[in-house]
Amino acid sequence: MNIKLPHSPGRIRSKISVHNDSYGLVVEKANLLIPDISGFTRFVHTTDEVTGNMIIYRLLSAIMKSNILNLKVAEIEGDAILFFKKGKKFTPEEILKQYDLMQKNFNWEVSRLSEEIGEKIDLSLKLIAHYGPTADYKLSGFHKLYGKTVIAAHRLLKNSIKSNVYVLITDELLEDPELFLQNHPGFERGSKNCKIHGGLRNISFVYFDYEKGVIPSSLLDHPGKDMIKV
Template structure:
């Protein structure tokens, strides 16, 4: 049965994955990636649903209203911290993991869903747009990208962008897409998770 609902698409993608795969034996590499993805899932304090794991990325989604942008940044910060902590356990034996990091794409729109046997798949224009945005012109590997559509839906309209945030519009094959990105590897940013105490929130 097909279902259409408005909601949030939240994709966490491992940066440097292709290079890592070419430099790591399959069995060890798969175990490392599995552990890193689990660290991201374990830090999912906003209780997003998981649609699927796409190799080096996790496609999360949530129907309903959009969280304030500050909560989205807090959630990413928690996932990034969990990812880095897990990464430390591999760096000595696998130095090629040192360049791995994560990035985030957040979009809002109509999320379609259909079943194929026992599998449930997301579909629709918003889902395609979110995946296109993973291939952007941002020149850093650790960031949160939040689209204009998400900003228009979120409940905290008075959110002040930090100086590090950059607003961009790019032309894709699907349309012209506008977003704001927040770099997380150019020095310390405000501790959103600390502000919101999400670290103490249950999953």
């Protein structure tokens, strides 16, 4: 490893020779899916720690057991799971089917938990889907992802969509976004300016608001559509 430090004290740059074998770094394109629990912050502030921990544990477990795309877990951050799968991009239909099953099992678990504690649990599920190059490495037995694609996917969780139940699919996963919108009534166009590594990038996407309608059953006709008891 060779490191060259600059003479200027105000700015540090390094030239590091990295061998992929040393760190297990592999840069490949990957699908990133982030199911995120809406209402989580309010829930944490209004629920005691023991009950809240049990509820979130079971809801995240329901999401993870709904995995029909053989996704790997990169991170679990309180109210969200970062799933990924390297290789060819998912089709919008695959993403919608995956979310449909996650949502059904999530809602079923919310209903069951509400009965158990005798109180309505006001939580719902949304999904961000993105695609692009990532660096994948292992650290102490965990898979970790690095790169602008990962940052963009996380930033997309903060958007202007006025809904708590939706699927957001970026243009990177669509062959022809405008044609997709024409052929899939109910989907809407959106975009977000994301500041990534000092630069501003506009990320375009389509989304379906489940608070306004229901995805046509023709897009969800798959063997795994029935609820999994978790």
